[in-house]
Amino acid sequence: MMLGLTASEIRRALLLKFCPKCIVEDEEGYGEAYWHRSHQAFGVSVCYKHMCRLVDSDIEVDQRHKHEMFTLNNYLKRRSYIFETVFDASDAKRELFIVQQSYLLLNCEFPLMGIDQIREYYVFKLQEKGLATESG
Numbered sequence: 001m002m003l004g005l006t007a008s009e010i011r012r013a014l015l016l017k018f019c020p021k022c023i024v025e026d027e028e029g030y031g032e033a034y035w036h037r038s039h040q041a042f043g044v045s046v047c048y049k050h051m052c053r054l055v056d057s058d059i060e061v062d063q064r065h066k067h068e069m070f071t072l073n074n075y076l077k078r079r080s081y082i083f084e085t086v087f088d089a090s091d092a093k094r095e096l097f098i099v100q101q102s103y104l105l106l107n108c109e110f111p112l113m114g115i116d117q118i119r120e121y122y123v124f125k126l127q128e129k130g131l132a133t134e135s136g
């Protein structure tokens, strides 16, 4: 078990996902829909912006196709996706929490820290809680 996942779950093919509402907005705003990074995070199944279920494509996220370009627009043309298929997920509190936290992590700027600074930070935090001595 790794990260709370069983081995059988890890082997499962992960698919690129998209939000039907983001597609409409992307096309209106940029002239083309694109794969959103925040939709691809592991465990994310809801759009952080529209609170609707993401739709799985049939494009696997793996290294076999690393030299191929799969644009979302081409995928949608090939599959004739029907935009009426939008499922609200605003009542899925656990999933919304995961989505919001993933979005924050992907879009915040962390200060650059070396391994020594990270160690010092954690030792300091442990000392604050009385779980480490001054020598660490």
Ligand SMILES: [Zn+2]
Binding pocket: 019, 020, 021, 022, 023, 047, 048, 049, 050, 051
């Ligand atoms: Zn969306």
